[in-house]
Amino acid sequence: VSFSGAAPTAPSAANNTTANINVPVGTTTGPVSVTVNGKASDTTSFTVGQLLTDPVIASVYKQGTTNAFGYVYDNIEINGTNFGADPGDGNRDTATNKVTIAGLTIPDGVNVGGQDPNGVAVYAWSDTQIVLGIPSQEGGTYLVAGDLSVVVTAGGIQTNSQSFELRPMVYGVNPDNGPVGTDVSIEGTAFGTNPANISVSFNGTLATPSTVNDTNLHVTVPAGTTTGALSITVNGQVSNTNITFQVLAAAISGISPDPALIGQTITISGNDFGGAQGTGTLTIGGVTATPTFWNNTQIIAAVPTGVGSGSMVVSVSTPNGTASADLTISAAPTDSVMIDDFEGGAVSDWIQNPNSGYYAYGSNLTPDNNSINAQLRTTEAVHDGQYGAKVKYSYSAATATGWGAVLVNPKSLPNPGLVSFNIKWDGSANSLEVSFKDADGTIVASTIPNWTLAAISGYGQIQLHTGSFRETTAGTVAGFNWSNVVNYNFNYLGTGATANFQSIDSLSAAPTVTTAGRNYTIQYSSEILSENWLAVPYANATGSGGFFLGNSDGLANSIGSVIIPQPNDLLTIIGRDNSGQITVGPIQYMYLSGVWDSAGQTPIALRLGYMYIVTISNPGRPTISVAWNVDGTVGGVSLLFAYQSETLAENWLSIPMIGVAVNNTDDFAASLGAKIAPLDNDLLTFIARDNQSQSLVGPIQYRYIAASGTWDGGGQPPFSILAGDTWKVTLSNPGRPAVNATWP
Structure with missing residues (x-):
């Protein structure tokens, strides 16, 4: 007898009309035929059914749910009928009683110590439910996600196959x-x-x-x-x-400040820059910048030398990609460089960058070298931005004392140029020296005398021409490379004691703007010692003979280059400080053996806006008159005026700039008057000293009329004001309170 075309099976009994046969395992519904002595009968249909006593799977769910899906290590419950009684411990994974998933037999938990090493086992068996876990693999064969078949063998009889989604x-x-x-x-x-x-x-x-x-x-x-x-x-x-x-995708959300100057600290905000710089790079306008701080959301750096002006691309390259944004670099003042704005970008702290940081030396400075990187920059000392430098120097021992910084990026400073910084002086009797070092180790320094510092009220600005810096060893600047400055120092000179702190902010450099020179006719008479009033009308004055007029040595040599000096000529220089209205000097030079010899006296500094009385004496010397030229650059200055009633205190003022808005005495009166809160009937008197002719101009007087708010010159024509002229200014009004004003 053959079922569905399968191999014939012999009947257990047969006669001419009946054959008895057990339906073979695996038989499927289909045709059935009988073959006798090699002759096949016709066919008829036979349906394979299931005995009511055979095991059947009705559903397979993740345990405790009705979800027909699950994951490796989930427990599943097989629901159905006729699974039979629990085969007992150790007998749930035999050929007679077992569960397979995608052909893998699930082990009995007892046989594996309660749990399959792969994480699962058959845990429970009853006539209507079997509970087991889904293994990752058995015997090295792994289950793969998909629609898998679940089959139970109970009492040697296989159930139907039920699908279960393994995810x-x-x-x-x-x-x-x-x-x-x-x-x-x-x-x-x-x-x-x-x-x-x-x-x-x-x-x-x-x-x-x-x-x-x-x-x-x-x-x-x-x-x-x-x-x-x-x-x-x-x-x-x-x-x-x-x-x-x-x-992670590096992105820039903002840059501050914008616009920025060369050398100025900028803060780049954004995300996904990385926890530290690592292999990351920063360029501004195509020029590589060295950051002093870098974390995932912020980068701090100074705009490096070499970046052009206008809109520049800031590019942050990181393992998380490259981010870019535009930053405007200020075009003016041209070629100006911020050396240190104390905002954190110009100088590191030796930790973020081991090649840059602040340091202190000597025993008299607060903060000291151990704390300066943490304590120097404070909001208390700010003049511009958010931070300034706050230090205290009080002499206690004869040791060199000061502080400085190794810059994170070398600076290219303009030369000739003006080095400037804002300072709030501590009121001490000390002087201050500023020095720079280039990449070759050459050091140059320039000194600010105490009388200049003492005249500062609140925050004031100091300007030093690069020509006033001298090498600390050779006494020249020939070997100094201003285009590769790597560090700066503030050195304290003197033995003054103070409990006060001083503040410094915005150390920068700017190029000087060269202007046409000015000729002076200097008249020297022996015996009568005629005076010549000279003003310093340029910020970086150079006199005849090419001598830089940084101090009285230069002035003596320059004037001496045009007068044909004679042995024993005695040159005397006395200065008048516009700001403090105090006398500077005198200092004398005698012409000996072809040089102007000051007998070891320290030269006095020549400052923008100051006046100097110059005399020459030598008994029997013929009178001489020479033309002496001064060239230089325009530079601003602020002057301090003290006006006192009754005593008519004089204020000697020079005009230190070409093209100032004060063109004549009318402008002069209005400008000064705007600073002193004039009172009705205040009388302002001007007398000029013409440097070139050494003659007096004026006087001219102006009376303040409160009703109209004007300075009345009484119809007198105003006098012109020229750069380099000196003016004596007095204010009188009986009973008037004394006034002080700073006039730029």
Whole structure:
């Protein structure tokens, strides 16, 4: 007898009209025929049914749910009938009684010490329900996600096959963040080994793994990926979606300040710059900058030398990609350089960058070398921006004392140029020396005398021409490289004691603007010692003979170059400080052996806006008259005026700039009057000393009329005001309170 075309099976009994046969295992519904002595009968239909006593699976669910899907290591419950009584410990994974998933036999928990080493086992068996866990693998064969068949063998009889969806599970992602292009390792279960059957979703952007095994795969983060859920799909089954991958993409959200100057500190804000600089780079206008601070959301650096003016691209290159934004570099003042604005970009702290930081030396400074990097920059000392430098020097021992910084980026300073900084002086009797060192180790220094510092009220500005700096060893600046300055110092000179702090801010340099020179006719008479009043009308004055007029040595040599000096000529120089209205000097030079000899006296500094009385004497010397030229650059200055009633205190003023808005005495009166809060009937008197002719101009007087708010010159024509002229100014009004004003 043959069922559905299968091999014939002999009957257990037969006669001419009946054959008895047991339906073979595996028989399916189909035709049945009988063959006798090689002759086949016709066929008839035979349906394979199931005995009511055979085991049947009705459903397979994740335990405690009605979900026909789950993951490796989940427990599932097989519901049905006729599974029979529990075969007993050790007998739930035999040929007679067992459960298979995709052909893998699930072990009896008793046989493996209560739990399969792969994480699961058959835990419970009853006539209507079997509970077991889904293994990762058995015997080295791994379950792969998909629509899997579940079959029970009970009492040697197989049940029908019931499907159950096994889904992949993602347990971990390493790294869980990174830029596009990052190689990501994903750990989990039920992956299989065929990359073609797997796709990885990065928040909806799909990628195919490069390598895969049953529990691990590698994939590259694809272009266009955004931060969000990560999942994988294997054979159409989607994994859990509770794993997040963060896409790191460096971005700049802002730059401050904008616009900025060369050398000025800028703060770049954004995200995904990285926790530290590492291999990251920063360029501004194509020029590499060295940051002093770098974390994931902020970078601090100074705009490096060499960056052009106008709109420049700031580019931050990181392992998380490159971010860029525009920054405007101020065009004016041209070639100006911020050496240190104390905002954190010009100088590091020896930690962020081991080649840059602040330092202190000597025993008399607060903060000292151990604390200066943490305490020097404070908001209390600010003049510009957010921070300034706050220090205290009080003499206690004869040791060199000061502080300075190694710059994180070398600075190219204009030469000739003006070095300037803002300072709030401590009121001490000390002087201050500013020095710079170039990359070759050459040091130049320039000194600010105490009388200049003492005249400052509140925050004031100091300007030093680069020509006033001298090498500390050779006494020249010939060997100094202003285009490669690597550090600066503030050195304290003197033995003054003070409990006060001083503040310094915005150390910078700017080029000087050369202007046409001015000729003076200097008349020297022996015996009568005629005086010549000279004003310093330029910020970087150079006199006849090419001598820089940084101090009285230069003035003596320059004047001496045009008068044909004679042996024993005696040159006397006395200065008048516009700001403090005090006398500076005198200092004398005698012409001996072809040089002007000051007998070791320290030269007095020549300052913009000051006046100097110059005389020459030598008994029997013929009278001489020479033309002496001064060239230089325009530079501003602030002058302090003290006006007192009754005593008519004089204020000697010079005009230190070409092209000032004060063109004549009318302008002069209005400008000064705007600073002193004039009273009705205040009388302002001007008398000029013409440097060139050494003659007096004026006087001219102006009376303040409160009703009209004007200075009335009584119809007198105003006198012109020329650069280099000196003016004696007095204010009188009986009973008037004394006034002080700073006039720029």
